[in-house]
Amino acid sequence: MKCFTSSALVAAALLLGGCSAFKFNHVHEWKNDESAANSERKPAEPVATMISPMTDKRETLMATGYAVISIQNHRLPAQQRLLAIRASKLDAYRALTEQVYGQQLDANTTVADMTVMSDTFRARVEGVIYGAVLVSITPVGDDTYETTMSLDRSLVNDLRSLYVAHLTSKRR
Numbered sequence: 167m168k169c170f171t172s173s174a175l176v177a178a179a180l181l182l183g184g185c186s187a188f189k190f191n192h193v194h195e196w197k198n199d200e201s202a203a204n205s206e207r208k209p210a211e212p213v214a215t216m217i218s219p220m221t222d223k224r225e226t227l228m229a230t231g232y233a234v235i236s237i238q239n240h241r242l243p244a245q246q247r248l249l250a251i252r253a254s255k256l257d258a259y260r261a262l263t264e265q266v267y268g269q270q271l272d273a274n275t276t277v278a279d280m281t282v283m284s285d286t287f288r289a290r291v292e293g294v295i296y297g298a299v300l301v302s303i304t305p306v307g308d309d310t311y312e313t314t315m316s317l318d319r320s321l322v323n324d325l326r327s328l329y330v331a332h333l334t335s336k337r338r
Contacts, residue, residue, distance in 0.1 A: 227265050227317040228301070231257025235309050247311070251303055254313040259295055262317050266325055267293035294329050297321045 233253035238246040272288040301314040 225319050227262060227319065227322070229258045229261035229265060229315050229317075231255060231259070231261055231313045231315075232306070233257060233311050233313075235311065250311045251313070254303070254311040255300070255315075258313045258315040259298065260291055262295050262298055262315060263291045263293040266295065266317070266322055267291065267329065294325055294332065296325070 231254045233250040235243075235246050235250040238249035238253070240246050240249060270290045270292070272290075273286065275285045276283040295317070298315045298317045301316050302312075304312045304314075306312045
């Protein structure tokens with residue numbers, strides 16, 4: 167028994183001592199001492215992160231909105247088409263707002279007796295969009311309109327700053 171205990175301690179010391187020969191830079195990356203020393207001498211290069219906004223990677227944000235003509239609340243077909251165009255434009259604005267500010271999601275799940283009893287999701291988008299350019303309004307099929315809008319990336323930071331200022335003044 168004494169031999170087993172001392173063998174286990176020696177094995178643990180060797181295993182733990184072997185770990186100190188490497189410098190861990192990330193959960194899935196490691197370098198030996200020589201390559202770690204070389205990387206410490208070089209200036210750190212910017213690394214793309216998962217947090218960086220998608221808007222920083224594109225010059226222009228594009229968004230498309232859709233609306234069905236026949237479900238518009240009017241009896242005249244011409245007025246239904248106009249309402250569908252308006253609804254598809256608002257849907258495109260909503261899609262731009264999602265890209266600039268993101269979406270707030272609320273989810274609730276109720277479980278009883280290890281069975282999902284209810285599962286609900288709510289999404290909310292809030293923000294200010296200005297400077298968007300109407301690219302096209304196109305009929306799709308016989309009963310749908312598609313509206314495409316674009317927003318220059320240079321406006322996105324202005325929009326975010328304006329929105330934050332609005333929120334802080336609203337809370338006062």
